[in-house]
Amino acid sequence: MVKVAGTHEEVQVVSGATCREVLSQALSGKKLKEVVACKCNEGLYDLKSAVDEECDSVEPVFLSSPEGLKVLRHSAAHIMAEAVKSLFPTAKVTIGPDIENGYYYDFDFERSFTPEDLEKIEAKMTESVAQNLPFERIVVSKDEAKKMFLGMNETYKLEIIDDLDEDTVSIYKHGDFVDLCRGPHLPDTGYLKAFKLTSVAGAYWRGDEKRPMLQRIYGTAFATPKDLKKHLAQLEEARKRDHRKLGTQLDLFSFSEEAGPGMPIFHPKGALVRTILEDFERKEHLRRGYQIVQGPQILRRELWEKSGHYDNYRENMYFTDIEEHSYGIKPMNCLSHMLIYKSRLRSYRDLPLRYFELGRVHRHEKSGVLHGLLRVREFTQDDAHILCRPDQLQGEIVSIVKFVQDIMALFEFDYEVEISTRPEKSIGSDADWDRATTALTNALQSIGLDYSVNPGDGAFYGPKIDVKLKDALGRKWQCATVQCDFTLPERFDLSYTGEDGNRHRPVMLHRVILGAIERFLGVLIEHYAGAFPVWLAPVQARILNITDVQKEYVEKCCKTLKDQGIRVDMDIRNEKLGYKVREAQIEKVPYILVAGEKEISASGLNVRVRGGKNLGLKSLPDVIELIYDEMDEPFKKGGMSYRYLY
Incomplete structure (x- = not known):
C-alpha cells in the first residue's frame, strides 16, 4: 500500500x-x-x-505548482529545440534548462536569429503542441548515446556525455526530436498551452569566453494563458523601467566602448544622486558607531596570496606589475581594514571596531554577463568590516540586520533572507565554519526573522546572510550581505589582549548594506521608474515663467529655495508653458513651480506635483515646507529625519 x-x-x-x-x-x-x-x-x-x-x-x-512549472518550462525548451531543428536543420543543440519564469536553449547556428525567425519557431511549436506528442524516456549506455548523437552531428552532446560519471544516460524523445536529458517531462506536448518566445542573446558555450559564441533563445511558459498575459504585461512594464533607457532619458549615466565595457560614466545628475546616497550612508554609519577609513586601490600580490584570494578568487581579479613587483587591484576592501587593525595593539575594551569604507573595487566580469549598472567591472561598495570578540558576535550581526531592515523600509523594499553555507572551494576549518554558521542562524532566530538555506553558496572564507530585496515589480535583487569570518583573522594573526591578559583572536564580519552603489542605483531607477523620492531626486523643483515679465521674479525665487538647501533649477526659455511643463514631467521633476502675474502679486508660486495634481497657489515659505515635509516622510519609519541628517 x-x-x-x-x-x-x-x-x-x-x-x-x-x-x-x-x-x-x-x-x-x-x-x-x-x-x-x-x-x-x-x-x-x-x-x-x-x-x-x-x-x-x-x-x-x-501543473501550476512551482515544481510543475519547472517541468512545463523544461519541456517547453525541448519543444522549442524541436522547432528550431525542424526549421534550421544545420543548427546544433547544446543545453536548454528551465529558469525563473521561463526557459532558454542555446544553439550553434551560422547566422543570427531574427525576430521573424522567432515568430516561425513559435508557430512550429504551436504545431507540435496541437499534435499532443508524448514524451518518451529511453535509458541507453553512454556508448549507444554517443553513437546516436554522433550520427546526428550533435557534437556538443558528445562533450556533455563524456563529462557524465554514470554508465547509462537518459534520452527523451517526442515526435522525431531526440535530446539528452535527465527529465522529468510533461506527459505530452499538448500540456503547453501558454508560452511565448521573448528574446535572443549571445552566450559562450559553458560560459567560457574562449569557447564558441552560441545564440540563446529565451522563452516563458505558464500554466494558463491568464498567467502568461500577466507575466508579459510585467515584462512590458520592466522594459519601460529599464534603467539603461531611463539613464539616457534622465541624463544620469552612460557607457562608452572607448572607455571599455562595464565601466559606467556618471553625468552630473547621476553623480549628484549617488553623492546624495553616499553622503546619507556616511552620516548613517557614523550615527551607528562606525569609523570611516580608506585603503589603497592596489596591494602586493603576496597579501592576496596570504588572504586566500589569489588561490580562490584570482580569475576575478586584475593584476599589474610595478618595479618588478606584482600587485592586485582590489576586488574587496577587507585586506586594508585588517592592516588598520594590525597597526597597533588592541585590547578587549577597544572592541568592537567597525571600519566603513565606500571603496571602489574592480572585478573581472565576462563581457557576456555585463548589464548596464547591474553588472559592471568597476563599482563602489558600501563596505564595512567589524572586528569583535566572540561574545559580541551575535549582537553585532543583529545590529547589521536591523540596519538593513531600516534601509529596506526607507526605500520601500520587501525582502527575503537566506543563509548561504560552505562552498566546495573554501578555506578554514570545519569547526570555524560551524561556529560562523551557528552565529548567523542564532542572530536571525533571536529577532524572529524567517530565512531559507542556500547550500554551498557562501564566500570562500565564511558563510553569509544574503538579503534579497523585491522591487515594485516583485523582482528579486541581491544587495545586502553579512559574512562571518573566523579564518582571515587567523591568517593575518589578528589579536587583542583579553581581560585575562592573554592574546585572543577576534572574529571579523564582512558586510554591505546597499552593496554596489552602481547596482543599487540601477535597481532604484527601475523600482521608482526613474521618479526618485524627493530627498534623492537630483532636481527637486523647477520654476517656470509664463512670459519674460516674470524672469526676474523666477530668479529671485530660485535663489531663495537654493538658500534653503532645495535642489532647484529654472526654465525661463521663450517657450510655451505647456511645453516646459511636459519637459519637466518627462524628466520626472517632483515639483513644477509656475510664476505668472497672479503669483507675483501674491509673492508665491503655483505648485504642480509630479503625478499631475495641481496644488494651486502657495506662498514661498509654504512651498519650502511642503518640499521638506515630503523629504522627511520616508525617514520617519526608521525614526530618522532628513532635516536632522542634512
Missing part, C-alpha cells in the same frame, strides 16, 4: 505500476488532468515512471 500525499487515500500498488496508475486511484477528473509529474522519496519523476518498491508515498505534482 502507498499513501497519496495531499489526500487521505492509501492505494494498492501492483508491481510495475506507474505513477499515473497509482494517482488515478486517488484523483480523477480535472484534478488528475492537471498532474504533470510525481514525487516519490523527494525524487521527481515522469508520470510513466514505475513506482519504486521503497516508495512510501506518491505526491502529485500539479
